[in-house]
Each structure stands twice: as C-alpha cells, then as structure tokens.
Amino acid sequence: MTEDRRYEEISILKEIAELLNEGTDTKIVLSEVLRKLLHVTGLQIGWIFLIDDNGTQQLAADEALPPALTKNNKQRMCEGSCWCVNRYNKQSLNQATNIIECKRIEDALLDNAGETCGLTHHATVPLRAGEERFGILNVGSPNKTHFQRNELALLEAIAYQIGTALKRIKLTQLEHDTALVAERNRLARDLHDSVNQLLFSLSLTARAGVEMTKSKDVKQTFSYIQDLAQDALGEMRALIWQLKPHGLENGVVSALRSYAQLLSLSIDTKFTGVANIPGKVEEALWRIGQEALANCKKHSQTSKVSLSLHASLDEVMLTIKDDGCGFHYEEHRILPSLGLKNMKARTQKLNGKFRLISKPGMGTEIQVHIPF
Numbered sequence: 396m397t398e399d400r401r402y403e404e405i406s407i408l409k410e411i412a413e414l415l416n417e418g419t420d421t422k423i424v425l426s427e428v429l430r431k432l433l434h435v436t437g438l439q440i441g442w443i444f445l446i447d448d449n450g451t452q453q454l455a456a457d458e459a460l461p462p463a464l465t466k467n468n469k470q471r472m473c474e475g476s477c478w479c480v481n482r483y484n485k486q487s488l489n490q491a492t493n494i495i496e497c498k499r500i501e502d503a504l505l506d507n508a509g510e511t512c513g514l515t516h517h518a519t520v521p522l523r524a525g526e527e528r529f530g531i532l533n534v535g536s537p538n539k540t541h542f543q544r545n546e547l548a549l550l551e552a553i554a555y556q557i558g559t560a561l562k563r564i565k566l567t568q569l570e571h572d573t574a575l576v577a578e579r580n581r582l583a584r585d586l587h588d589s590v591n592q593l594l595f596s597l598s599l600t601a602r603a604g605v606e607m608t609k610s611k612d613v614k615q616t617f618s619y620i621q622d623l624a625q626d627a628l629g630e631m632r633a634l635i636w637q638l639k640p641h642g643l644e645n646g647v648v649s650a651l652r653s654y655a656q657l658l659s660l661s662i663d664t665k666f667t668g669v670a671n672i673p674g675k676v677e678e679a680l681w682r683i684g685q686e687a688l689a690n691c692k693k694h695s696q697t698s699k700v701s702l703s704l705h706a707s708l709d710e711v712m713l714t715i716k717d718d719g720c721g722f723h724y725e726e727h728r729i730l731p732s733l734g735l736k737n738m739k740a741r742t743q744k745l746n747g748k749f750r751l752i753s754k755p756g757m758g759t760e761i762q763v764h765i766p767f
Contacts, residue, residue, distance in 0.1 A: 407435045411553050415560035419567060421445075424560060425456035429532075432553060433458055436546075438534050440514055442472065443522070443557075445530040449709060449766065450484040451746070455530070461512035463503035471499055471508065479519040483531050491520040491547035491554070494540055513537030518547060520554040524562035532557065591631050598624035633657060647677050648704050651684040658692045661699050668706040673767050679745055680704075680713050680763065683738045687715040687761045690734055695719025695759060709766060716760040724753045738763070 414431055418424035429441050442457035454472045464471055477498040482488040494516040503511060517535035521528060532554050542550075601621035605614050633654075648666045655662035672680070684702070691700050697719035705712045722731075730736045735751060738761065742749040747765035 407549065408552055408556070410435060411556055415556055418560070419564055421561065421564055422455055424564065425557070426458075428557060428560075429456045429458050433534070436534075436549070437536075438539075439536045440512075440517075441532070441534040443530060443532050444480060446480065446483060446528075447746075450480075451766075452480050452530070453746075461500075461510055461514055463509040463511045464499060466508055471503060475499070475502075479517075479531055479533065482519075483521060483528075488519065488521050488531070491518060491542075491551040493518055493542045493544075493547050495519050497535075516540045518542045518550060520547075520550045522554050522558040522561065524555070524558040527558075527562060529558055529561045586631060586634065591628070594624050594628045594631060598628060647672070647680045647684065648702065650681055651688065651702060654685060655688050655700065655702075658688060659698065660688060660692060662688075663699075663701045665701075665703040666706075667704075668711075672706055672711055676711060676745060676765050676767050679741045679747075679765065680711065683741055683761075683763055684713065684715060686734045686738050690732075691715075691717045691719065691759075695721075697758075711765050711767070713763040713765075714760065716758060718758045721753045721755050721757045721759050723755055724751060726750070726752075 411428060411431060414428050415424060418427065425443050425445075429443060433439060433441050440459045440461070442460065443455045444452045445455040446452050454469060457469070457472065460469070460472070479488065479492075479495055482492075495518070497515065497517055500511055500514055503509065514535055514537055516539065517533045520532045520534075522530045522532055532550070534550065598621055601617045601624060604617035605621065608614055608617065646666075648664050652662055652664050688700065691697070695717045697717055700715065700717045702716075703712075703714045724731065730739060730751065739749040742763050742765060745765050745767070747763060750762040750764075751759070752762070753759040
C-alpha cells in the first residue's frame with residue numbers, strides 16, 4: 396500500500412470516527428455516517444439493516460437506492476429475507492464479504508419493479524462491538540462486481556467503528572432510562588412527604604372544624620373543604636402510584652390489579668404463560684395498563700374491567716376490556732385521544748402492535764402485543 400493510500404484511509408477513518416462520536420440518535424447517526432462513507436470512498440449506494448436477537452431486520456438507513464428498491468415505501472427492503480441477512484442470522488457472516496449477488500435486486504428484476512441503475516452486487520459487513528452484534532452494512536455501486544482486499548479491510552474497520560458507536564448509544568440510553576426511574580422515584584417520595592401530608596392535615600383540620608362549630612353554614616363549608624381535600628388526596632395517591640408503582644416487583648398483573656383497586660374498579664385478572672418478561676417491556680405494559688384503567692374509570696360508565704396477560708418465551712399479549720358504554724371507532728383511523736395515542740406510541744417504540752376495539756354500547760377493548 397502506498398503512503399498516499401494509507402494516509403487517505405486514515406483520513407477516512409478519522410472523519411467517520413468524528414461523526415460517530417457526536418450523535419445520540421441511532422437512525423440519524425446511521426444515516427449521516429452512511430452518507431459520509433459513500434462520499435469519502437467514492438461508492439454510490441448503501442443501506443444498513445439493524446437485526447435484533449430474534450433475527451428480525453429493520454432498514455435503519457439507506458442512501459441512493461435504485462427505484463426498484465424504493466417502490467411502495469421501500470417495501471422490498473423492509474420485508475422478506477436475503478442471503479446476507481440469512482448468513483448473519485446463522486452467525487456465518489463474521490467479516491467483510493466480497494461480493495454478494497443481491498437477491499432483492501434479482502427479485503425486483505423478475506417482478507419488473509423498475510430501474511436498478513446497474514446495481515447487481517454488494518459487499519456485506521457485519522456491525523459489532525466485541526461479541527455483541529447489531530446488524531449489517533451493505534454497500535455497492537452501479538456495475539461494480541468486485542471489491543479489492545484493501546477496500547474490504549477499510550469497510551470492516553468502519554463497521555467496527557459503527558458497532559462501537561451503536562454500543563455507546565445503547566449504553567447512553569440505558570443510563571438515561573436509569574436516571575429517569577431514579578428521578579421518578581425521588582419525585583414520588585417528595586410528593587408523599589410534602590403535598591400528600593399537607594392534604595391529609597387539611598382534611599383532618601376541616602373535619603375538626605365540622606365538629607367544633609355549631610353554625611350550619613360553617614359546617615357545610617368545612618365539609619366541602621374536607622371533601623375537596625379527600626378528592627385531592629386520592630388524586631395525589633394515584634399520581635404517586637403512576638410515578639412509582641408499588642407492587643411492580645411482584646409483576647405487572649399484580650401492580651395493575653392494585654392500581655385498579657385504587658381507582659375503585661372491580662377487576663378480573665388472568666395470567667398465562669412464562670413469567671420472565673424483560674424490565675423495559677414490563678414497564679411499558681404498566682404504563683399502558685395505567686392509561687387504559689384510568690380511561691375506564693373516567694369514560695366507560697362502568698366499574699367492571701377484565702385484564703388478561705399471556706407471555707411466551709419471546710412475546711407478550713396484554714388485553715384490557717370493559718363492558719361499558721363504548722364509543723364509535725373504526726380501525727386504522729386516527730386515535731381520538733392523547734392517552735390512546737400515548738399507549739400506541741409506547742407499544743410501537745418496542746416494535747409492538749396496538750389495537751383498539753370499541754362500539755357504542757359494546758364496551759372498549761385494548762390489545763397490546765410486544766415481542767422481545
């Protein structure tokens with residue numbers, strides 16, 4: 396390798412490292428680094444698949460894909476399998492590989508899906524940090540059917556940098572989530588020790604006022620203050636529960652049962668399957684269940700609700716249903732409230748599926764399915 400070529404590769408790695416060191420959002424980082432990679436290497440087309448432990452792929456970034464691969468919102472890139480993903484899932488893709496005929500391109504040609512811009516082959520590089528694997532980087536150019544050894548070595552070095560950055564982002568998010576839980580716990584303690592105690596004292600003072608005065612009007616005023624304090628105390632206790640759910644250590648079903656009782660709801664619970672649910676999923680189910688039960692209390696005009704949770708080795712299904720008034724809703728339409736939108740957003744954040752079923756006079760049912 397010439398001195399100029401070695402200097403060029405070092406410069407490329409430096410530019411990529413600087414870019415990867417700055418970002419905290421996975422998709423933004425991957426999109427920017429892929430664009431930079433293609434620019435500094437002179438390649439033209441690339442895409443990155445993130446692949447989870449279940450082998451499910453996600454198109455996380457792409458650049459200059461030919462029309463045949465972008466048709467129908469890139470459906471061909473988001474669905475189905477291919478040689479590189481299959482080899483990755485079988486753990487037989489351990490280094491930069493030269494060259495792979497692209498099955499997605501071949502299928503697009505067979506289907507007459509559109510222009511392929513001369514792309515027929517691509518190099519594939521696994522993204523990893525140590526023993527942890529994240530997905531694959533694919534790059535190519537029109538009419539390019541071979542990568543030199545030094546090109547593959549450079550791609551592999553860049554892939555290691557990307558893998559390390561993904562690991563850093565993952566650890567940063569974990570640190571953020573841990574800090575968020577700690578802050579919620581602190582806020583719950585502060586509310587319990589200050590506002591909660593003040594409301595309790597106000598209720599006792601109002602009760603004493605009722606017993607001490609002989610004036611009917613004053614008694615009514617104190618009674619009204621006492622009722623308001625009791626209502627506020629109930630709301631405060633529910634808020635503290637939302638911030639710091641006592642009983643979640645015994646499982647999400649137990650916690651939601653206790654929360655329903657706090658809301659004076661009569662709840663029938665059923666749990667089946669394997670009880671080992673990841674903490675992040677359990678936290679999401681708890682927040683979604685809270686919102687669903689609160690909606691039932693506020694809007695359903697019934698105090699009866701049923702909850703079922705089924706967990707397997709790699710997925711969980713939560714269903715919350717009431718037999719209340721219900722409302723008119725057509726599937727695939729915009730959800731009618733912020734609470735329902737939040738439930739759906741929490742579900743989709745974990746690659747899950749959210750479903751709402753409701754009709755006037757037929758009650759409301761919330762279904763949440765989350766893989767893990």
